[in-house]
Amino acid sequence: MNTHSSQSASLKRGASPCREGKPVEYRSINLGHSGGAAVPQDVHGRIVAQSSIEKLLAGQKKVDPWPLVGRILGVDPWRPSSQSRYREAVGQVAVGRLLEQLSHEWTVLHSVPIGAGSSDDVDHVVIGPGGVYTVRTRSYIGQAVCVSGQTMWATCEATWVAGQPVIVSSEEQKHIGIARCEASKVALQLATDVSGQVPVTGIIVIVHAKSVTIQEGPSDVVVLTDRQLLGWLNARPRILAPQQLQQVSEVAVEPRTWPDAPVKTSDPAHIGDAFSALQRAVDTSRSRQVGWLIGLVAGMPLLWAIASRLL
Template sequence: MSTDSVPAHLGTRVPGQAVIEELLALQSQVPPRSRLQRIFGVSPLSAESSSWYLGAIGEIVVGEILENLGPEWRVLHAVPVGAGSSDIDHVLIGPAGVFTINTKNHSGQPVWVAGRTLMVAGRKTRHLYNAAHEAARASKLLTAAAGFPVNVTAVVVIVEPKTLTIKACPEQAVVVTDAQLPR
């Protein structure tokens, strides 16, 4: 499948675009900090906006890594899927295949993976399931568009974890840190 056939509007989206749009919408509802809050360094972000901000930072970090892979790779960022603001963080197309990349910013937190379980700081997440769902959806759409089967590999990229422990190979997606991603 030629990457030249990608719709032009998808090629103009930036890493984290959908997350940044959501962050800005949420933050526009937050009243400005008082002078005293600014003096004492209170964050201008609301509790709800803070997680969106970290997500945007993670997607930007991963986007920069992907953009440096080389000319044989085509990278699409914030690819819209379905209704609302749902998107695939990054779609990577190149010599090794097609990949959907789900970015998770868990800076400074321990991450543990085994089989169908990915835990962050001891709490189960749906990261593997969600990444597999995105890859299956992309495969179905690309297969329909190309007229032949297009296999898509799900990847979860954990940005700057304290540790990444893989006890057993994850079943639904490849799991790597941002530092491991270029390999």
Template sequence: MVDVITTPGTQRLAFPAGYSVVRECLELQRNAPARKGIARALGLSPLHPDARSWFEGALGEIRVGALLERLGPEWAVLHAVPVGTRGSDIDHVLVGPAGVYTVNTKRHPGARIWLGERMLMVAGQKTDYLRNSRHEAARAAKLLSAATGEDVTVRPLLVLVGTGSMTVKQRPTDVTVLTDTQLLKWLDRRIPQLSTEQLRARADAASDPRTWTKDAPALEPHQGDAFEALRIEEARAETVRLLWKAVPLAAVVIGAVAAVLGAL
């Protein structure tokens, strides 16, 4: 990653991808009852209903975070950047030769997407994703400009993870909408815009918690392990559910084969 200029003793942002949503997911998951033997046998989800949306969101941010870590050393990549005093955060902030970007990540496995200039719909439902992406970029530009003493332009990216088909009526002019599989190639094609000095100044400011908030949350080192355990448990439950769905089909196939053999 890019060399960041910091004074001795300066704290740097170092949250893992999805940190804020993982924390919220685990907090809500505390209310989930322990699964009994029959629940496990049937593949019932271990997730508390209130935690599911946060769980899905965390998977999306972690996926995009892993992709962004593949960027070259000229990029500064920050995750779960806390903003303000109300617990808000920006999923990812990127500082590279091509400029500064905020990344808003949304995960909708297999969903149909409709995209227009001012609206994005998921499975026919309107969302605020474009508006929120614009707001995040504008807020980041204001804070980074104040921190660097320069006019910093920030471009919003909206990255969709795991979606199905996408119908594009008209692409927004001020928000770039990409799938997770398109993200790295798109960034790689950007034309350099910043000098070395501008890049370092912006990366330094972006990495300083004081740029974004007066009260950054403390890093809880074991949070990632707890979420990974939950992810594995949910994946195992999903596998069991799929096996149960396959049982009726298997019975039909076996019955058909038996009938054929009996007729011979």
């Protein structure tokens, strides 16, 4: 069985350069079967957002049990530091459900480890007739997102000049560089000695944003909203023949391809159940918050009348 090529070996195992968005060379994969160290985990069996959920649940273990008063008042069942991780997981789950709608020709892997101990992972790896794609999901609830060239901003403001958007203020994000790096690392992991190259393209999917303004898209990373994702993927021209597609898919689902996958991990079914229970608790909390707000507004006239009489 062939081992990974020297291209893969040139990147040190255990390094996680994608968190800093550092570029990695080589953007193509070779068709064929992959080698590497055996890892006793079925990557194909990982659930959507598994790494994010594992980290979220680990943080929740440090939170005191949800008190009765908190449940009645609708207090969120988490510590404030867990909110962003929860939103991240919810966004990945939403995109994962979209990807389930792709035809049988497509292979979708979730939470694919590309760094030591799963400290660095790709939200989704998608393989289909149009090639191989890494999908990075970013949740920007109620925020405006702007993209210009190699830079993406959140909480941005854009004004229109001569029919073109001009970004005037924003908070810069590093996700374009990270998405580029993730695509490169997946290409390295899939690379073998068999000839025949297939491009690996990084995609950023923006969910729950108030608006998305693209002044100029990056040249090597695709930025889409969740509503655009399926249409864009299905519109890609076929570049993989059926036999090639099968080869690439077999390499991708082979555990040996991902030597950074953890040897031991929690049961995916248990993780999914725990996250569903947390989602139900959050939904209950939000419903009670709304209920208390409606009750307060409806009761204001009565409270005002009582206060007037007492005064």
